[in-house]
Amino acid sequence: MNMDNIEAFLYAFQLGSFNKAAEALYLTQPSITARIQSLERELEGPLFHRDGKQIALTERGKQFLPYAQKILHAYQEISSTLREQPLTEKSLTIGCTLLMSTHILPEILPIYRKKYPGVNIRILVGSSAYIMDKVLKKEADFGLVRTVSHPLIESFHLHTDTLHLVVPPQHPFRDIPRSKLTWDMVGKEPHIVLAHGTIEWFMVQRHYHRNQINPHIMMEVDNFEAAKKMVMRGVGISFLPELCIAEELANHLLFHISPQPAAQLTRKIDIICLRDGNRDLVEFFIHAVKALDRKTLMSKTI
Structure with a gap:
């Protein structure tokens, strides 16, 4: 039920005229008439007797009046409360x-x-x-x-996030063809890993265990940003999330290497x-x- 239509009905009743209701609501008289007609169609019957410029409530209009007043009052109360609520x-x-x-x-x-x-x-x-x-x-x-x-x-x-093995741009692994770069070679490099016991730590350990490699873990950190900075400074290599390294890869501050068989480290x-x-x-x-x-x-x- 449209609130504008209910408001037009109440103004017309209170002022006794569609024209006066239009003036009070800064609308045209045809607009007021259209709103009330829309409400009458919704309620399946006339709400006003029309005699020239004179109007009076029908029985259906009298039945609807108290409900319309309650609806409009509740709407105004809700609007006022929400407007007064601090951001x-x-x-x-x-x-x-x-x-x-x-x-x-x-x-x-x-x-x-x-x-x-x-x-x-x-x-x-x-x-x-x-x-x-x-x-x-x-x-x-x-x-x-x-x-x-x-x-x-x-x-x-x-x-779905994937961990990728990255090295600094000057690292010699950059110049080794993928087909010749092995996990045995990678495992001997100093690794920077997320702290022991994290899911990422277990993912990396499980990967090396499957490939029968004992990686050289030389540093544990508590977040990926710290690990990324360490790799960029040439301290070691690390598995880092794709979300974490995209800008550095695009700006050639890190380099992604892919020894075979490819690691499947996703979370x-x-x-x-x-x-x-x-x-x-x-x-x-x-x-x-x-x-x-x-x-x-x-x-x-x-």
Whole structure:
């Protein structure tokens, strides 16, 4: 039921004339007539007796009058309350890993801010387990994490990330043909890996174990950005996520090598929320990622 039509009906009743209602609402008389006729069609009967310029409520109009007054009053009350609400009370809390905060959120949030400019956004950064805990405690509206599992959590696939082996541009491996570069040669190079016990650490260890290689691990760090900086400075080589290294590869600050057989090191990135959480919000972010041109988001992948 259209609020403008209800408002036209009430003004016409209170002022006793379609012309006066039009003047009060800064509309033309035909516009008022059209709105009331639309309402009459919806209610399947006339609301006014028309006698020249004089109007009077029909029985149907009298029955509808108190409901129309309540509807308009409720609408005005809701509108007033929402207008008076400070913008700082409209907030969104997103939990995410460091990689997500650095390489995915900067692409998505401008789209969200354009549609919802008055929302105050808070970002919580931590491990996937930490973010899941924040979502469970309702301290975050949703999270961007590696795949996690919990009976109260609902997960939606957002992106599949791949770890690639990278070296600094001046590294001699650049000049070795792929067919001649072996994992045995790579394993002897000093490796910079994510801290012991992380899923990425286990992925790299499992890969070398399958190839019967004991890699030379000379440094462990707690985040990929630190590992990337170390590789760029020539400290060692490392497996790094595609989202993390795209700009450096494009600017020739890092070089991707592919010993054979190719490593298959992938991990899923999910968006998580409570099962009774705001699904519309989650859907917005999922569609925002999918709507991005691959050259703006996924060009940051290899």
